[in-house]
Amino acid sequence: MTGKDRGFWPMRDLPVVVWLLAVAVVALAHPALPAPRWLLIHLLLLGAVSHAILVWSRHFADALLHTAPQPGDRRRQSARLVLLDGGALLVVVGVTTATWPVTVVGAAGVVGAVGWHGVALARQIRRALPGRFRSTVRYYLAAAALLPVGAVLGTLLARGLADPWDDRVTMAHAVVNVLGWMGLTVVGTLVTLWPTMLRTRVDDLGERSARRALPVLVAGVLVAAAGALVGLRPVAVLGLAGYLVGLALVAGALARTARARPPSAYPTWSVAAALLWLVGCLIAAAVLVGTAGSWAEAGDRFGWLTPFLAAGFGAQVLLGALSYLVPVALGGGATPVRAANAVLDRGGALRIAAVNAGLLVCALPVPSLVRVAASVVVLAALAAFVPLLFLAIGASRRATRSGVVVAGPLPPRPRGQAAGLAGVGLSLVVLAVAGGAAADPSALGAVRGMSGAGDIAVATGETTTVRVEAAHMRFTPDVVEVPVGNRLVIEVVNTDHDAVHDLVLATGPESGRLAPGGSARVDAGIIGADVDGWCSVVGHRQMGMVLEIRAVGGPPATAPGDTGGEGRAVDLTAEPGEGFTAYDPRLPPLTEGTVHRRTLTVSEVEREVAPGVTQRLWTFGGTAPGPVLHGRVGDVFEITLVNDGTIGHSIDFHAGSLAPEQPMRTIPPGESLVYRFTATRAGIWAYHCSTMPMSAHIANGMFGAVVIEPADLPAVDRSYVLVQSEFYLGPPGGTVDVDALADERPDAVVFNGYANQYDHRPLTAAVGERVRIWVLDAGPNRSSSFHVVGGQFDTTYAEGAYLLGRGEGGSQALALAPAQGGFVELTFPEAGRYPFVSHVMVDAERGAHGYVDVTGG
Numbered sequence: 083m084t085g086k087d088r089g090f091w092p093m094r095d096l097p098v099v100v101w102l103l104a105v106a107v108v109a110l111a112h113p114a115l116p117a118p119r120w121l122l123i124h125l126l127l128l129g130a131v132s133h134a135i136l137v138w139s140r141h142f143a144d145a146l147l148h149t150a151p152q153p154g155d156r157r158r159q160s161a162r163l164v165l166l167d168g169g170a171l172l173v174v175v176g177v178t179t180a181t182w183p184v185t186v187v188g189a190a191g192v193v194g195a196v197g198w199h200g201v202a203l204a205r206q207i208r209r210a211l212p213g214r215f216r217s218t219v220r221y222y223l224a225a226a227a228l229l230p231v232g233a234v235l236g237t238l239l240a241r242g243l244a245d246p247w248d249d250r251v252t253m254a255h256a257v258v259n260v261l262g263w264m265g266l267t268v269v270g271t272l273v274t275l276w277p278t279m280l281r282t283r284v285d286d287l288g289e290r291s292a293r294r295a296l297p298v299l300v301a302g303v304l305v306a307a308a309g310a311l312v313g314l315r316p317v318a319v320l321g322l323a324g325y326l327v328g329l330a331l332v333a334g335a336l337a338r339t340a341r342a343r344p345p346s347a348y349p350t351w352s353v354a355a356a357l358l359w360l361v362g363c364l365i366a367a368a369v370l371v372g373t374a375g376s377w378a379e380a381g382d383r384f385g386w387l388t389p390f391l392a393a394g395f396g397a398q399v400l401l402g403a404l405s406y407l408v409p410v411a412l413g414g415g416a417t418p419v420r421a422a423n424a425v426l427d428r429g430g431a432l433r434i435a436a437v438n439a440g441l442l443v444c445a446l447p448v449p450s451l452v453r454v455a456a457s458v459v460v461l462a463a464l465a466a467f468v469p470l471l472f473l474a475i476g477a478s479r480r481a482t483r484s485g486v487v488v489a490g491p492l493p494p495r496p497r498g499q500a501a502g503l504a505g506v507g508l509s510l511v512v513l514a515v516a517g518g519a520a521a522d523p524s525a526l527g528a529v530r531g532m533s534g535a536g537d538i539a540v541a542t543g544e545t546t547t548v549r550v551e552a553a554h555m556r557f558t559p560d561v562v563e564v565p566v567g568n569r570l571v572i573e574v575v576n577t578d579h580d581a582v583h584d585l586v587l588a589t590g591p592e593s594g595r596l597a598p599g600g601s602a603r604v605d606a607g608i609i610g611a612d613v614d615g616w617c618s619v620v621g622h623r624q625m626g627m628v629l630e631i632r633a634v635g636g637p638p639a640t641a642p643g644d645t646g647g648e649g650r651a652v653d654l655t656a657e658p659g660e661g662f663t664a665y666d667p668r669l670p671p672l673t674e675g676t677v678h679r680r681t682l683t684v685s686e687v688e689r690e691v692a693p694g695v696t697q698r699l700w701t702f703g704g705t706a707p708g709p710v711l712h713g714r715v716g717d718v719f720e721i722t723l724v725n726d727g728t729i730g731h732s733i734d735f736h737a738g739s740l741a742p743e744q745p746m747r748t749i750p751p752g753e754s755l756v757y758r759f760t761a762t763r764a765g766i767w768a769y770h771c772s773t774m775p776m777s778a779h780i781a782n783g784m785f786g787a788v789v790i791e792p793a794d795l796p797a798v799d800r801s802y803v804l805v806q807s808e809f810y811l812g813p814p815g816g817t818v819d820v821d822a823l824a825d826e827r828p829d830a831v832v833f834n835g836y837a838n839q840y841d842h843r844p845l846t847a848a849v850g851e852r853v854r855i856w857v858l859d860a861g862p863n864r865s866s867s868f869h870v871v872g873g874q875f876d877t878t879y880a881e882g883a884y885l886l887g888r889g890e891g892g893s894q895a896l897a898l899a900p901a902q903g904g905f906v907e908l909t910f911p912e913a914g915r916y917p918f919v920s921h922v923m924v925d926a927e928r929g930a931h932g933y934v935d936v937t938g939g
Contacts, residue, residue, distance in 0.1 A: 097167050098404070099468055101129035106465045109457075117178055117679045119722060119754075123392045124177075127264065128170045128192070131400050135267050136166055136199055138407060139222045142271055143203055146218055147210035158202070166195035177240050180675030185240040193230045196263075200226030217293045221270025224300050228262035231307075242677035242718030246313065248758055249381025253318065253371070254307040256384065260391060261325055262303040265360070268399055269299065269332055272353070276336050279350050279406050282343040288335035299328035315380060319372040326364050333357075346500075347423075348430025352402025355438050359394030363387050379744065382755055393460065394441050401467045408471065412478045421481040425474040429466070431500040435507030436463035443511060447597055453752050454726075455514035463507070542567035546609075549573045552583035552596065552617065555625045555774065566635045570606040580748035581773070582729040583622065585629065587615045595619075595728060598750050609633045619729050620782065621775035624820050652811070652830050654838055654929055656693035664843035665705065665834035669789060669801035669856060670712045678713055681722040684731045684784075691809050692830055692837035692929065698817050699783035700727060700771070706783030706835040707805045707860065708769070711737075714791055717761050724754040730773055735759055736901065737767035737788040748773045764792035765882045766803070766856045766903035775820070777862045781810050782818040783835070785860040787903070792879075798907065799851035804833045804868075806898075806920060806930055807860040826863050831925035833932055840918075840932025847910055847936050854907045855918075861900030867921035868896040870934065873908045880904030895921050910936040 105125045108118055140159060143149075169191020176185030200223055207219050235255035243251055273292045277284045306321025336357070345351050367387055374380035409422030440460035444453050546568045551558045552575065564570045574585045576596040585604055586592040593602040606613065615629035616622075682702040689699050689706065702708030711719065723733050730748040738759020745757040770776070771784035787805050808828040812819040822829070830837045847853050859866040875893040878886040881902055886893050888907075896906050910916060916934045919926035 097133045098130050099471065101125055102468055106461065109461050118681055123388060124174060126392055127396050131264055131396055133163060133167060134400055136163060139267055143206055143219050143222060146215040147206055149206050149210050162195045162198050165191050169195060180673055180677045180679060182241050182675055186237055189233045189237045193233045196226050196229045214289055215274055217289060217296060218270045218273055221266045221296060225263050225266040228258050228303060232259035232263060246377040249377045250310045250313055252381060253310040253384050256388060257303055257306045264396065266299060272336060277339045280339060280343040282339060285335040285339050291331050291335045295328045295331035298331065299325055302328055315371055319368045322364055322368040329361060348427045349402045349406035351430060351434045352398045355434060356395045356399035356402060363391045390441060390445060397464050409474065409478065418478040418481040421477040422474040425477045426470050428470060429503060431503035432507040433463040433466055435504040436510050439508050439511040443515060447599060452515050455517050456511060459510050459514045545569045545571060547571045551575050551577045553578040555622060555627045557627060557629045561630045561632060563632045563634050564609045566610055566633045568609055570609050572604040572606060574604055575601040580730050580750055582619060582750060583617050584619060585615055586618045587613055589613055620817050621778035621820050624824060625775055652692045652695055652837060658693050658842055664839045665836065667802045667804060667834060667845060669803050670710055672712055677718045679720045681724060682708060683724045684727045686727050697809065697811055698815060700779060701783045702786055708786030710803050711788040713761050715761055715764055715793060719759055721757045722754060723757060725749050725751050727751055731771050732773045733757060733769060734772040735769045735788060737761050737790055746772050761790045763882060764790045766858050768858055768860055768901050777823055778818050778820055780860065780862040781808060781823050787858045789856055798854040800847055801854045802845055803856045805858045805860050806833055806866045808864050828928060831864055831928040831930040833930060837929025838931050844933035844935040847934055849910055849913055849936060849938055852907060852909050854905050856905040857896055857898060858903035859898040859900050863900060864925055865900065865922060866898045869894060869919055869921040870908060871917040873910060873916055875906040875908050877907035913938045
């Protein structure tokens with residue numbers, strides 16, 4: 083970097099800050115954004131990291147090659163950065179809006195900027211004199227050559243690929259961009275930057291190790307990517323292993339340098355932690371991909387690792403390097419550099435401990451709320467760099483103006499200060515974990531020991547300990563015999579792969595919710611009589627998940643607790659409260675793109691389902707029904723399901739045709755999966771949770787509609803979507819009453835999740851307008867006979883076929899069984915209020931009722 087480039091240069095310094103701020107905003111607002119996981123990773127890696135690579139690889143090339151600056155260098159560098167950042171922004175917009183042409187233009191901009199950068203480096207190395215560290219610039223050239231490959235693969239993914247191509251191309255794309263474009267740049271730079279950051283000389287064997295490692299690393303990237311593309315997982319694993327070998331060749335020199343001068347400040351700690359995450363993630367990727375049973379499973383496993391690779395490696399190496407380089411780039415002499423360094427090193431040990439401990443917690447099978455709390459700590463610790471950067475710039479300028487010269491590195495911290503700060507960082511993570519556990523204590527499987535049914539028995543002083551496994555809706559063993567007077571301790575282990583279970587005894591003790599693989603000890607107390615136990619997860623007991631404790635020589639069993647309710651009265655004549663907002667019944671408009679990406683987050687929310695009546699619902703995206711999806715035949719839907727609930731959930735899209743084992747599998751709390759399907763046939767299709775008992779999950783809110791339009795569907799003036807479902811109300815604040823559900827005794831039958839809501843917020847139309855109403859019966863049990871009082875349908879469409887065209891004939895009702903759907907069309911002859919109902923009249927009287935308000939034409 084030439085002298086004229088020192089100081090604050092907005093095009094060099096500000097975009098990285100903007101990209102990092104965007105990462106923080108998306109992290110905080112992710113539930114309301116499309117494809118938030120994709121956004122977070124690409125804002126960080128494609129935006130912030132790629133910008134930094136273009137800036138600092140050119141800086142190191144200038145320094146290592148000792149080439150004289152050329153006229154217009156800064157102007158051309160600025161143009162490359164504008165092209166890169168503009169292209170990255172277009173990619174983000176194109177993918178999140180499913181507008182593929184915009185994505186293509188953006189990817190072309192990114193490739194153009196990096197290609198231009200690579201050509202400039204190639205010309206620079208040709209005109210430079212032979213030097214010791216030319217190999218570092220060759221790392222940059224190799225990285226620049228790989229980025230276009232990764233960009234093409236990413237553009238194909240944005241267009242939409244069928245399985246298993248999507249998983250294979252996703253892995254190849256990540257390998258080429260993260261290990262190639264980013265990894266090669268980082269490794270090549272650290273050969274000289276790492277000793278400089280540690281303020282010691284370069285290891286004698288460092289440059290030779292780097293030269294030997296480069297072809298090994300490039301080969302590892304190419305083999306891993308090729309193995310993924312051709313569908314050979316062993317080859318992909320071989321490539322990852324080869325990349326690890328290349329890292330090992332360079333790691334020796336870096337480790338020797340660190341032993342000679344151990345890291346003692348935030349920049350070096352951050353870079354060291356980043357390298358450990360890179361190695362750890364690569365080892366984990368090789369093991370997880372190599373042991374996967376299919377590419378779908380391998381894709382899910384690799385996808386699970388990606389955030390840790392991005393945050394642990396990408397974010398930490400970026401912030402560590404910038405914390406060292408920015409003060410140098412600001413210039414002004416030793417004193418301003420020292421002042422800026424001091425600011426950027428504030429709380430360094432605390433931030434490092436918080437980030438890495440928090441990431442480790444997130445990698446463990448912890449409850450969702452604990453993972454969220456730990457993620458917030460990680461985000462805060464990483465985001466602290468941004469305000470510190472601006473404070474460092476201010477400190478540098480003040481030191482420059484003061485004229486006072488203070489030379490040398492920062493003084494060492496007082497003994498124990500770094501350890502104390504690290505302890506504070508770890509304490510923050512512990513507090514976050516405790517806070518998450520407090521918000522959802524049952525998820526930790528805490529045992530609350532209580533006395534058993536032993537008050538009538540004489541204690542023997544002996545303890546019976548048994549192991550009980552919970553899996554497949556059964557306890558094994560499901561009968562436990564205990565001598566009267568013995569204390570019983572039950573070791574409960576959840577051996578299911580995807581379902582949350584617990585054990586509740588009629589006498590009070592319980593295990594708490596156990597995630598897959600979780601365990602707990604339940605102290606049943608002194609056993610003096612038979613005791614019944616069961617799993618209290620909704621529906622599990624009704625499916626036979628019960629445990630019988632037999633007191634040998636004791637009286638008969640105690641009466642088990644009753645998890646069912648008697649239902650609740652629903653006053654359908656009541657008015658909703660002030661501020662009530664009806665579920666929007668309008669069909670969402672079609673988008674231009676053919677790929678639809680959505681994140682559906684499973685959340686447990688208490689919602690009003692009738693005036694003054696609430697239920698704790700399980701939802702897709704916070705509403706029941708979930709969001710309406712709208713597309714055409716041939717469109718690709720990529721749905722990321724995130725389970726932020728407290729039990730296992732899944733999703734089944736009737737609009738796609740594919741083997742259900744992987745995409746429809748139940749995922750435990752805190753996990754996610756990607757469900758991809760191509761809409762090959764038209765209609766209104768249900769989606770719902772398919773976790774058993776399926777009826778309970780659907781009845782408690784886990785359903786929605788996908789509208790796939792038939793070819794050449796005529797335009798109409800208004801389109802509405804109505805989804806009929808039932809509520810079986812448990813106690814206030816509770817979930818579905820599974821006993822009423824089994825007996826088919828609904829308390830309410832509703833359209834779009836609320837009894838009679840369109841009595842109070844009617845649909846609207848005008849005389850003479852053509853109105854299309856899509857109707858789906860989500861069930862789980864009741865059929866529907868959709869009818870508009872005072873109206874006649876001239877078009878009816880059910881289950882993919884027209885039953886009636888626009889002729890002389892008419893239709894009075896559209897009959898639908900659960901999981902069936904269609905649409906009706908009609909025009910209204912005169913102004914007025916037209917009721918619509920399910921003509922199963924008892925259900926209309928339970929809340930399946932609404933109005934269309936028709937105004938004069």
